[in-house]
Amino acid sequence: MLLNIFDTSNSITVNYRTIQLFGLPTAVYFTELLNIYKKATNKNKLIDEKYFKVDRTYINKMISLTVEEQLVCDLNLIKTSILKKSADNPDILTLDINLYLSLLSSEDVKLTEDVRKLMKTQKPKGTKLSQRQYLINNLKDSIECSNYELLTALRGWVDGVYSNPNGFLSKQSIKIFQQTLNDYTKGDLDLALQIVNVATTQGYRDCQWAINYLEKNKKISNLKINKNNVRVTEQKVATKADLSDIVF
Numbered sequence: 001m002l003l004n005i006f007d008t009s010n011s012i013t014v015n016y017r018t019i020q021l022f023g024l025p026t027a028v029y030f031t032e033l034l035n036i037y038k039k040a041t042n043k044n045k046l047i048d049e050k051y052f053k054v055d056r057t058y059i060n061k062m063i064s065l066t067v068e069e070q071l072v073c074d075l076n077l078i079k080t081s082i083l084k085k086s087a088d089n090p091d092i093l094t095l096d097i098n099l100y101l102s103l104l105s106s107e108d109v110k111l112t113e114d115v116r117k118l119m120k121t122q123k124p125k126g127t128k129l130s131q132r133q134y135l136i137n138n139l140k141d142s143i144e145c146s147n148y149e150l151l152t153a154l155r156g157w158v159d160g161v162y163s164n165p166n167g168f169l170s171k172q173s174i175k176i177f178q179q180t181l182n183d184y185t186k187g188d189l190d191l192a193l194q195i196v197n198v199a200t201t202q203g204y205r206d207c208q209w210a211i212n213y214l215e216k217n218k219k220i221s222n223l224k225i226n227k228n229n230v231r232v233t234e235q236k237v238a239t240k241a242d243l244s245d246i247v248f
Helices: 004-005 016-022 024-042 056-063 069-081 096-107 109-118 125-139 148-162 171-185 190-202 207-230 240-245
Strands: 083-085 091-094
Touching: 016 109, 016 148, 016 171, 024 056, 024 240, 056 069, 056 171, 069 083, 069 091, 069 125, 109 125, 125 148, 148 190, 171 207, 190 207
Parallel strands: none
Antiparallel strands: 083 091
């Protein structure tokens, strides 16, 4: 029915005072975070009793803010101490509701002006870095692996590639890496972990490079072992006594 358009689940109500404090984009974004926080609380899905994880794609769908725009709002809210992020994942957040309510109820004009000045920054320093970290986490979350040890190693490999400022991956390149790895190792977990470790330490995007590196090192290692096992005979002029033992 057409009346479904007016369903509250299809709309968002933003507090006027919040708009005064944060400006419209950040106010709308913060309101959406409040909704997500409320749902996580009601469904007992809070992390460590206060953090909740956000889906940037879902937020973009709901309020039409790009990932970069969301991260700008994050950094602005962090400056007010209302929002904090987990050190492990920039998509895991917590909100200081008490601080937010105190700002809403405050009649201190100077305080309001100070908060609004903080919100004027369109692209605070650190936005690009945060967006890069978001992309890294998104790539790591796309890895499909049933073995926890190998999954952890593959996630570490993504970090290894991106430790190079010019390093980059795509979800497709990760799938190709895993396919090459599976085809070569044929279920050998220890071998797979060795290859991923090489790719991580060397910053290799291509699994075949890591395989070639490992095979080359194994050949060198085997050559050294063979050299150590070479039979050595003393070269000297034969004596009469030596020759007398030989039967012709």
